[in-house]
Amino acid sequence: MLFLLTACIPAQSASIPASSTRIAPTSIVTPTKQTTRETAVPPTHPKPTATLESSQSEAQQLVRTAVPQHTSALVARFNFPAEDGLYHLPLAGEMNVDWIISNYVDHDREAYQSTDYNHGNLTYDGHTGTDFLLRDLAQMDEGVSVLAARAGHVIDLYESANDREWIGTESNFITVEHADGSVATYQHLRQHSAEVAIGDRVKVGQPIALVGNSGNSGNPHLHFEVRSANGRLIDIFHEGLTAFNYPYPAKPYVFQAGVSRLSDPAIHNDLFRYTPETVTRLPMTASPTFWYKAVNVQSKDRLRSILVYPDGSEEELFTLQASQSTSVISWYIYVNPLPVGWYSVWYFFNDDTANSKHLSFQVVP
Numbered sequence: 001m002l003f004l005l006t007a008c009i010p011a012q013s014a015s016i017p018a019s020s021t022r023i024a025p026t027s028i029v030t031p032t033k034q035t036t037r038e039t040a041v042p043p044t045h046p047k048p049t050a051t052l053e054s055s056q057s058e059a060q061q062l063v064r065t066a067v068p069q070h071t072s073a074l075v076a077r078f079n080f081p082a083e084d085g086l087y088h089l090p091l092a093g094e095m096n097v098d099w100i101i102s103n104y105v106d107h108d109r110e111a112y113q114s115t116d117y118n119h120g121n122l123t124y125d126g127h128t129g130t131d132f133l134l135r136d137l138a139q140m141d142e143g144v145s146v147l148a149a150r151a152g153h154v155i156d157l158y159e160s161a162n163d164r165e166w167i168g169t170e171s172n173f174i175t176v177e178h179a180d181g182s183v184a185t186y187q188h189l190r191q192h193s194a195e196v197a198i199g200d201r202v203k204v205g206q207p208i209a210l211v212g213n214s215g216n217s218g219n220p221h222l223h224f225e226v227r228s229a230n231g232r233l234i235d236i237f238h239e240g241l242t243a244f245n246y247p248y249p250a251k252p253y254v255f256q257a258g259v260s261r262l263s264d265p266a267i268h269n270d271l272f273r274y275t276p277e278t279v280t281r282l283p284m285t286a287s288p289t290f291w292y293k294a295v296n297v298q299s300k301d302r303l304r305s306i307l308v309y310p311d312g313s314e315e316e317l318f319t320l321q322a323s324q325s326t327s328v329i330s331w332y333i334y335v336n337p338l339p340v341g342w343y344s345v346w347y348f349f350n351d352d353t354a355n356s357k358h359l360s361f362q363v364v365p
């Protein structure tokens with residue numbers, strides 16, 4: 001079943017049209033070709049514990065974890081600090097800069113349908129956790145720490161699986177049990193990155209491993225999953241159990257964008273796996289290539305990109321109207337070599353220029 005789901009993702013992504021509208025025919029820029037490069041994060045995750053089917057039907061139930069109460073002041077004084085039962089960020093870095101949430105728990109019980117806790121599309125059918133997606137493999141190689149989201153002790157661990165396959169058969173994971181019997185599983189970890197052992201006690205925020213790409217994972221990300229003591233799936237966002245502020249992205253936004261050389265091999269690969277090198281200077285002989293990665297694109301959303309010439313004139317590079325909602329999408333377009341001068345390029349959704357991405361580059365002789 002997991003592999004069938006995997007096969008579905010590219011097909012869905014491909015339905016997003018690569019239509020382009022040119023509105024400045026007087027411009028000397030001639031887009032010669034455009035190509036879609038779209039990536040949805042593949043479904044995940046062999047589970048070390050409860051089955052997906054049994055858990056998903058219970059995903060919408062209110063599951064608030066009980067916090068043990070200390071009855072003795074002496075016990076409280078010498079025990080670990082009382083737990084608030086909340087979950088802190090399970091990885092290092094800054095949200096929307098170093099990583100994004102690409103998928104939440106699926107709350108829809110119907111087959112082939114999915115809805116996140118906010119009635120949005122940032123999930124896929126049967127997804128049982130929250131996915132924190134890195135920018136690319138290079139960032140994974142630099143090392144992004146997985147942090148204990150809540151205090152507890154390590155009850156299960158595996159770290160020998162390869163972490164660079166597109167879809168691997170084994171996933172590295174760490175499972176932490178909390179004081180109330182609930183468990184959190186950190187999936188797809190980098191190979192041999194565990195900093196804890198089974199039986200270890202962990203504190204909130206303690207680095208326990210590195211984010212990886214092992215198991216049923218196409219792009220480097222952390223799948224973070226919480227279950228109650230009796231195995232019921234808990235969506236920490238739906239249940240208000242997050243100790244951090246992560247506002248749901250109500251609008252689509254451009255996570256990353258850049259100007260690169262068409263000859264950069266990353267351009268022709270998966271942009272959520274390999275990020276092209278962004279350049280600020282290009283020779284006249286090069287074909288400037290514009291790319292972006294965007295998040296939370298709904299079917300009604302329209303992405304535009306405008307190129308501004310040295311003389312201030314503008315040309316619309318492309319307009320994309322999504323035909324289908326998708327959690328993450330990437331795309332690129334290249335144009336013929338440009339005359340010498342300074343240029344800028346803008347990417348924005350739905351004419352919301354206040355939330356645009358903006359880059360400048362120079363064409364040199």
Ligand SMILES: [Zn+2]
Binds near residue numbers: 044045129131222224
């Ligand atoms: Zn996941």
